[in-house]
Amino acid sequence: MQLQLPLWRPQAARDAAHAVRAGLLPRRAPGGWHSRDAAVMGTAIHVELWADRRADAEAAIDAVMAEMHRIDLTYSPHKPDSELSRINRDAGRSAVPVSEETYALLARAQAFAELSGGAFDISYAAVGRLYDYRRGIAPDDATLAAARSLVGWRGIELDPATRSVRFARDGMCIDLGGFAKGHAVDGAAARLKALGIGHAYVSAGGDSRVIGDRRGRPWSVAVRDPRRADGVAALLPLEDCAVSTSGDYERFFERAGVRHHHLIDPATGRSPRAVHSVTVIADDGLTAEALSKTLFVLGLERGMAALAQVPGADAVVIDAQGRLHFSPGLQAR
Incomplete structure (x- = not known):
């Protein structure tokens, strides 16, 4: 069954729409x-x-x-001359000066790590890189345990005075x-x-940003049915916001009846299985994507509690039984 949700738009967009209808703002030319x-x-x-x-x-x-x-x-972690690759190559041995943009991103990542209790952790890369979803390869327990010792967001040390980053342990890496x-x-x-x-x-993949409306009607963003590639679980009418979906169907392989997907719990190094997909609506794409990953790892109850700490953010969750759940902000609409 497909669910059509009420229009989600920030207050500024609602005010602007009223002004256009009242003739206070000009309409665009053809x-x-x-x-x-x-x-x-x-x-x-x-x-x-x-x-x-x-x-x-x-x-x-x-x-x-x-x-x-x-x-x-x-x-890109796959380009040896990218700023990220330079950080991963050198930050385990010495502080690495970074661009203003990168420092701001790393600071935001650390803020989300703290908000989520470590469920969002860019140092998960030490275990994430052990998986090969095309070839169906997952690490054995011993290899995973060794890699998990290199995971921990508190080991990412930022210095605002020198605008640099250093890893507490050699071998750590970020993604x-x-x-x-x-x-x-x-x-x-x-x-x-x-x-x-x-x-x-x-x-860009499961992450979207909409500007304004679609000339008199909202943009319509579909929440995919996580178990039917052509199925739609819900439709989100949106204006002036960002939306991000994280699902266990994007990159995965199955072995012995277990689905290994690209969303990794930093605490275990394994794929969480309590939900199938999470869609978050927020004012900006970075927040939406970080929260969708956070909620997926934490699961429904703890994830919604984390989401509630971010003003203006809402979520649609499809759990492992295929049931739809909505944040209080969407329920109120």
Whole structure:
């Protein structure tokens, strides 16, 4: 069964919509919709926007793709010259100076780690890299135990005076995959707004950012049925917000009836199984993605408690029995 939820929009968007209907703000001149798809950061990128002229639309979409490639070049763990690779290579031996952007991301990661009690932890990479989802490889207990000794967000030492990062133990490493795509769609949205785009949708895999509405109606974002690739569990009508979905169906393999997926509990090094998917709506993509990962690892009760600490965030959870659960903010709508 597909569920249609009421419109989710921030207060500022509601005020602007009322002003347009009252004739206090001008309506946009006639134009058209433009879109493009690409593959960056190992995921599908989609952009759809409204512009008065095709040249303006193409320039805006080019700006989005440039931002996606910039994030990939900076934070890919697979590129040896990326800033992330430099951190992982050197921070176990000495403090590594980083860019202002990277330092801010690391500080946000540590804040989410504290909020979640360690359920969100970018140092999980020490165990995450032991899995190969294409080849169906999972670590044995001894290998996993050794890697888990290198996991722990408190071992990521940030120094604001030198804007640097150091690891407490050599062999530690980090992965920003827990919210890099959310950060990317935030950057893309900022570029679009700077170019005067008022209606747009940008997605990077399960992370999306919507600007304005879809010219008189909300953007509609589907929550996939985690056990049917073409099924939709719920539809979210959205304006001016970000949405992130984390699911156990994105990258996984099964062995002896156990599903090993890419969402890892830093405390165990294994895949949590209490829920199948989590969708979070928030003001920005970085927050939405970090919270969707957090809630997935913590499970329904503890995850909703963590979510409640972030003003304006809401969630849709599909548990292991296929039941839908909504945060109080969505229930109130």
